[in-house]
Amino acid sequence: MFKMLNIKKMFIAFMLAAVFFTIVGQAFAQELVVYSGRGERLIKPVLDEFTKKTGIKMTLHSAGTVELLNKLIAEGERTPADVYLTVDAGTLERARIAGLLQPVKSDVITKNTPAEMRAAENSWVGLSLRMRVIAYNPQKVKPDEIKTFESLMDPKWKGRLGIRTGSNVYPQSHTAMMIAEKGEAETEKFLRAIVANAGDKIYPSDSRAVEAVAKGEVDVAIVNHYYVYGHLRKTPDDSKTLAFVVPPKTAYNVSGGGILKTSKNKEAAQRLIEFMVSDEGQAMFAEENREYPVNPKIPAHESMMKRDKFTLTPLSLSTMGRHMMPAIDLIDKVGYR
Amino acid sequence: MSIGVAAVVGTPILFTLYSAVSADFELWTRLYDTRLKVILPNAIKLLAAVGMMTALIGVTMAWIVTRYEFPGKKIWKWALILPLAVPGYVLAYAYASIMAPGGVFQSFWTGLFGDVVRSPNLYSFWGVSMILSLVNYPYVYLLTRASLLSQNVAYDEAARTLGVSGWKRLRSINIRLAYPGIVAGIALALMEVMADFGTVSALRYPTFTEAIYRQMTARFDPYGASALGSVLVLMTFLLLNLERYFKSRSRFEQTKGRFRTYVPQKLGLREGMLCNFLILFILGLAFFAPISMLLKWSAEVALSGGLDSRFMRFTYNTLLVSAIGATVAVALAVPAAYLHARKPDILSRSVFYLSTLGYSLPGPVIAVGLLLTAGLLFPWLYGGLAMLVTAYIVRFIPVAIHSQDSAISAVSKSLEDAARTLGAGPWRTIRRILLPLIKPGLLTGWVIIFVDCMKELPATLMLRPVAFDTLSVRVWMETSEALWEMAAPPALLIVLAGLVPIAILIRRIDRGGWHGIPSA
Numbered sequence: 001m002f003k004m005l006n007i008k009k010m011f012i013a014f015m016l017a018a019v020f021f022t023i024v025g026q027a028f029a030q031e032l033v034v035y036s037g038r039g040e041r042l043i044k045p046v047l048d049e050f051t052k053k054t055g056i057k058m059t060l061h062s063a064g065t066v067e068l069l070n071k072l073i074a075e076g077e078r079t080p081a082d083v084y085l086t087v088d089a090g091t092l093e094r095a096r097i098a099g100l101l102q103p104v105k106s107d108v109i110t111k112n113t114p115a116e117m118r119a120a121e122n123s124w125v126g127l128s129l130r131m132r133v134i135a136y137n138p139q140k141v142k143p144d145e146i147k148t149f150e151s152l153m154d155p156k157w158k159g160r161l162g163i164r165t166g167s168n169v170y171p172q173s174h175t176a177m178m179i180a181e182k183g184e185a186e187t188e189k190f191l192r193a194i195v196a197n198a199g200d201k202i203y204p205s206d207s208r209a210v211e212a213v214a215k216g217e218v219d220v221a222i223v224n225h226y227y228v229y230g231h232l233r234k235t236p237d238d239s240k241t242l243a244f245v246v247p248p249k250t251a252y253n254v255s256g257g258g259i260l261k262t263s264k265n266k267e268a269a270q271r272l273i274e275f276m277v278s279d280e281g282q283a284m285f286a287e288e289n290r291e292y293p294v295n296p297k298i299p300a301h302e303s304m305m306k307r308d309k310f311t312l313t314p315l316s317l318s319t320m321g322r323h324m325m326p327a328i329d330l331i332d333k334v335g336y337r
Numbered sequence: 338m339s340i341g342v343a344a345v346v347g348t349p350i351l352f353t354l355y356s357a358v359s360a361d362f363e364l365w366t367r368l369y370d371t372r373l374k375v376i377l378p379n380a381i382k383l384l385a386a387v388g389m390m391t392a393l394i395g396v397t398m399a400w401i402v403t404r405y406e407f408p409g410k411k412i413w414k415w416a417l418i419l420p421l422a423v424p425g426y427v428l429a430y431a432y433a434s435i436m437a438p439g440g441v442f443q444s445f446w447t448g449l450f451g452d453v454v455r456s457p458n459l460y461s462f463w464g465v466s467m468i469l470s471l472v473n474y475p476y477v478y479l480l481t482r483a484s485l486l487s488q489n490v491a492y493d494e495a496a497r498t499l500g501v502s503g504w505k506r507l508r509s510i511n512i513r514l515a516y517p518g519i520v521a522g523i524a525l526a527l528m529e530v531m532a533d534f535g536t537v538s539a540l541r542y543p544t545f546t547e548a549i550y551r552q553m554t555a556r557f558d559p560y561g562a563s564a565l566g567s568v569l570v571l572m573t574f575l576l577l578n579l580e581r582y583f584k585s586r587s588r589f590e591q592t593k594g595r596f597r598t599y600v601p602q603k604l605g606l607r608e609g610m611l612c613n614f615l616i617l618f619i620l621g622l623a624f625f626a627p628i629s630m631l632l633k634w635s636a637e638v639a640l641s642g643g644l645d646s647r648f649m650r651f652t653y654n655t656l657l658v659s660a661i662g663a664t665v666a667v668a669l670a671v672p673a674a675y676l677h678a679r680k681p682d683i684l685s686r687s688v689f690y691l692s693t694l695g696y697s698l699p700g701p702v703i704a705v706g707l708l709l710t711a712g713l714l715f716p717w718l719y720g721g722l723a724m725l726v727t728a729y730i731v732r733f734i735p736v737a738i739h740s741q742d743s744a745i746s747a748v749s750k751s752l753e754d755a756a757r758t759l760g761a762g763p764w765r766t767i768r769r770i771l772l773p774l775i776k777p778g779l780l781t782g783w784v785i786i787f788v789d790c791m792k793e794l795p796a797t798l799m800l801r802p803v804a805f806d807t808l809s810v811r812v813w814m815e816t817s818e819a820l821w822e823m824a825a826p827p828a829l830l831i832v833l834a835g836l837v838p839i840a841i842l843i844r845r846i847d848r849g850g851w852h853g854i855p856s857a
Contacts (some may be wrong), residue, residue, distance in 0.1 A: 034806075039816070039817075039818050040814060041818045055402060059803065059804045060804060061803045061804045062814060063554075063798075064554055066554065067554035069776060070554065074708075080803055080805075167551060202545075203541075204541035205541070208460070208541070337372070337375065
């Protein structure tokens with residue numbers, strides 16, 4: 001069989017092609033390159049809709065939020081990315097401080113997005129709102145026992161509390177907000193207490209922590225609100241063992257995005273951001289994952305807790321972002337793995 | 338030229354080790370407190386558990402298949418290798434969805450046990466151990482089987498005439514003599530466990546590979562990552578040498594006297610059915626159950642139009658980069674293998690050994706090493722396929738070097754000498770005499786590396802160009818969002834591709850002369 005193929009010629013041709021492919025980068029002229037830390041399943045419909053409306057093609061590269069930040073820093077001017085989407089405002093602020101993001105002049109953004117959920121010059125913009133809440137098992141815990149996050153410091157929760165790993169942005173941002181509100185000393189006390197109470201019940205994902213509450217592995221957990229909704233959508237029967245309370249003036253976060261300073265397609269990128277803060281984009285963005293639209297005029301899904309039933313801390317996300325690095329250091333210091 | 342190969346392969350490894358050694362003490366203490374304290378005991382526990390379980394499964398299966406005769410044996414003795422085609426992360430993902438809340442397994446369990454006994458949790462130490470054992474037992478099975486087949490029945494008969502009981506004979510003679518094969522198999526399985534990234538990440542079990550990946554991506558700490566990597570390199574280095582040691586002992590215990598092999602004992606109907614049942618149970622868990630789930634989901638996806646142009650593009654990406662990797666690796670291996678086979682001096686032997694180390698390095702370690710090296714020396718290479726292809730070469734070139742080395746050694750040097758006396762230069766001799774003769778070895782190496790590249794996950798995740806997703810990356814991304822069905826077609830393609838080297842392996846064993854998966 002192999003006698004029929006002229007192996008040598010094929011080999012040379014193949015090697016030339018290989019050299020070509022490996023050295024030559026890829027050209028992205030008419031497309032927007034989006035680095036997204038937000039799950040592909042959630043962001044792709046929004047991007048596809050945008051392409052349908054405007055004809056601008058999208059190239060989506062998905063990876064972890066912080067992984068992408070580091071990739072952008074390492075790539076510097078060589079980066080092909082135009083837009084950077086994340087699931088965390090703290091990382092966006094880090095990107096802004098690192099000089100990666102482009103300030104944007106846009107009436108649409110200013111009109112539709114509350115000031116505390118975007119950077120001062122619109123260097124980054126929040127797109128969907130999520131709150132940090134306490135998930136609990138109604139069969140084992142009464143809501144008055146967990147009115148605030150600080151109530152979880154009580155030793156009675158030892159072995160009953162589940163938390164997310166400290167190497168993830170959600171607890172890091174939560175810690176950052178706490179430092180901004182109460183200072184490092186108080187926050188350190190809080191972290192040490194909950195790490196002691198959690199023991200080995202430190203989960204690699206919020207969804208695992210929620211599942212742990214529902215299955216009785218722990219009685220309470222600190223998670224983002226939409227994971228509870230997500231679990232109950234998949235397993236409605238678990239509503240007997242799973243619910244959540246929102247502590248007053250709770251910490252919050254947004255998924256958001258910004259335009260890279262090095263982008264060669266800034267106008268198209270701006271159109272994308274504006275689409276995502278428009279009424280239609282907001283509805284799409286928040287609906288699928290049960291988050292709250294950043295634009296307070298857009299209603300959330302009907303099954304969700306109404307906006308007037310909870311309060312957010314008055315701190316802005318920019319303030320939170322400035323405390324991200326101290327938060328990460330503090331988490332390392334107390335051994336919150 | 339082989340120096341060039343060594344440079345390519347050795348640099349990332351050396352860089353990793355160097356940055357680990359030169360890291361200051363404070364880094365190490367911080368790493369210890371936050372990571373090593375957890376992952377080191379986890380890794381050791383995992384190695385111990387998987388070592389025992391693969392030994393149990395592999396040795397039992399090998400014993401049944403070599404010492405007994407029962408219906409179906411002819412098929413089972415090859416079928417037992419099938420799990421090698423399934424990457425660990427595919428098996429983990431298949432079981433994650435089978436056992437997911439609200440899924441098939443949960444309803445089965447609550448049907449049997451109600452709410453009294455909590456259903457077993459896959460995302461636990463035992464879950465991870467079980468998956469890794471099911472995927473890696475074939476190494477122990479194959480090598481134990483080879484050992485058992487080559488045993489001289491004389492010892493056993495002598496012991497029997499002296500009145501030693503059946504169990505005692507089993508322990509002190511049969512298993513004892515098979516130790517080299519068993520230990521070599523376990524060492525191979527454990528090397529795979531050390532290098533595994535996909536399974537432990539999918540099941541969220543904190544161990545080295547996963548910690549290195551996170552240190553690199555979430556904390557952007559390449560120095561911390563390579564420090565962790567160096568500990569891992571050390572551990573794999575120890576395992577590697579253990580395996581080499583036992584392989585070199587594999588023949589010495591047999592006498593050179595009259596050699597008679599065992600005659601497999603024919604089993605009665607009941608015992609025969611028991612054997613069939615046992616084998617079916619293991620294979621069902623390790624292969625048939627997950628594959629049928631994959632087939633079911635792939636069919637669903639295909640029917641609902643999910644196999645679209647995006648999927649084709651991912652498949653094309655995978656085939657492209659794997660083909661490039663395999664071709665370049667095979668090409669680069671020729672000088673290294675040739676020198677080692679024909680002129681085994683210090684230089685060629687150390688090149689040989691250094692390149693072998695790459696095989697036992699996990700993907701994240703190689704990726705970190707490459708990123709550091711490229712960042713300093715070749716920044717213009719960043720972003721294209723070159724980095725990824727280089728990672729593949731570092732990881733898989735030993736396969737090519739070893740298979741070519743065996744093939745070249747089997748060719749008599751006098752052919753080349755004859756060509757030289759007739760006036761042909763060295764290159765011409767290699768091209769026109771040697772290469773055609775070792776073509777089967779070249780092609781086998783190519784196929785194995787091609788499939789290994791297709792299955793590779795962590796280095797691909799870290800080094801791939803923008804939006805260049807391969808099948809393994811797709812499985813990773815779909816399963817991280819719990820899109821079980823969508824992950825099935827790429828997973829299935831990977832397994833199907835993996836069946837090809839297994840078929841080759843089986844034919845090679847059948848013809849005799851099998852000495853184990855390429856390692857030192």
